[in-house]
Amino acid sequence: MSRSVLVTGGNRGIGHAVARAFAEAGERVAITHRSGEPPRDLVDAGCLAVRCDVTDTEQVEMAFKDVEARHGPVDVLVANAGITRDNLLLRMPEADLGAVLETNLVGTFRVLKRATAGMLQARKGRVVLVSSVVGLHGSAGQTNYAASKAGLVGLARSYAREMGPRGVTCNVVAPGFVDTDMTRALTEKQRDAALAKIPLARLATPEEVAATIRFLTSDEASYITGAVIPVDGGMGMGH
Numbered sequence: 001m002s003r004s005v006l007v008t009g010g011n012r013g014i015g016h017a018v019a020r021a022f023a024e025a026g027e028r029v030a031i032t033h034r035s036g037e038p039p040r041d042l043v044d045a046g047c048l049a050v051r052c053d054v055t056d057t058e059q060v061e062m063a064f065k066d067v068e069a070r071h072g073p074v075d076v077l078v079a080n081a082g083i084t085r086d087n088l089l090l091r092m093p094e095a096d097l098g099a100v101l102e103t104n105l106v107g108t109f110r111v112l113k114r115a116t117a118g119m120l121q122a123r124k125g126r127v128v129l130v131s132s133v134v135g136l137h138g139s140a141g142q143t144n145y146a147a148s149k150a151g152l153v154g155l156a157r158s159y160a161r162e163m164g165p166r167g168v169t170c171n172v173v174a175p176g177f178v179d180t181d182m183t184r185a186l187t188e189k190q191r192d193a194a195l196a197k198i199p200l201a202r203l204a205t206p207e208e209v210a211a212t213i214r215f216l217t218s219d220e221a222s223y224i225t226g227a228v229i230p231v232d233g234g235m236g237m238g239h
Contacts, residue, residue: 004071005217006064008032008054008111009081010047011039013180014130017206018078021214023047028071032063032081054081054107064114073118076217079108080130082148084182089143097144104148109155116163125168126217129156130209131228133176133236149174153228160226169225171216176232179203199234 010019010031016039023029023045030048031038038049048070052063067074082104085096108129119125134142135149153172160170177183177194183203186194195201209231215221216229230236 002027003075004067004073005029005076005078006032006067006074006111006115007078007080008052008107010042010078011036011049013182014175014178014206014209015078015080016042017210018080018213019047020045021207021210022076025214027076030067030071034081054110055102057110060110060114064111068118073122074115075119075122075124076126076128077111077115078128078130078213078217079111079152081107081111082130084142084145086141086145088141092144097147100144101148101151104145105151105155108152112155112159116168119163119168120166123167125163127156127159127163127168127170128213128216129170129172130213131172131174133174133230133232136174136228136230136236156228157226164225169216169222171221171224171226172228173209173212173216174228174230174232174236175204175209176230176235177203178209179205197235198232199237202233204231204233 005022005027007015007019009015011033019029019031019042030050032050032052034053050063050066052059054060083100085100129152131152132149134146138146156170156172212229212231
């Protein structure tokens with residue numbers, strides 16, 4: 001039987017690819033998006049789009065109620081919503097630290113907490129948190145982003161210990177440089193510098209990250225929990 005899948009930040013980039021992959025596999029997929037219209041291809045594929053800012057607890061609650069009414073309790077949660085506010089630490093406004101932590105880390109906490117009740121009742125569930133290679137080895141100019149993504153590892157591993165006896169797995173995917181709108185905004189010099197650090201000498205596609213996430217939610221991965229899986233072309237090797 002198909003499962004109820006929720007992908008936060010599913011309107012573009014990695015989240016979009018994840019939603020498509022689950023929809024093509026016949027799952028009942030819902031995505032959250034903060035603004036604008038949901039992607040037409042996902043709507044045409046049968047995905048439910050709900051407007052939700054993960055920094056707002058009431059919006060998270062309303063989004064889950066909508067998804068549950070249409071698709072049933074969430075069986076698979078992919079927490080992908082995130083933002084960046086890059087700057088050197090010395091020049092970084094404290095508000096930019098707070099905004100990134102509030103979305104990337106606290107926002108993930110909110111959706112994870114809300115999904116837990118249904119998974120506890122069902123005594124099963126699959127959770128994947130989307131972190132970053134930056135959260136594992138750091139990046140100059142991204143102290144706020146790196147801290148938020150590193151925090152997801154501790155969150156996931158603690159949650160995995162709490163929920164393992166209840167049949168729920170929780171893992172982390174840590175993408176490296178992925179061909180999305182974010183990396184397309186890099187200058188040619190920045191892009192070349194990034195590629196020089198990647199043994200496979202290319203960017204990942206969003207579909208490659210989505211495939212890893214789908215595996216971690218499959219029956220084949222039922223004995224994997226608390227793991228951090230890099231999808232980075234070898235960029236963060238050793239972490």
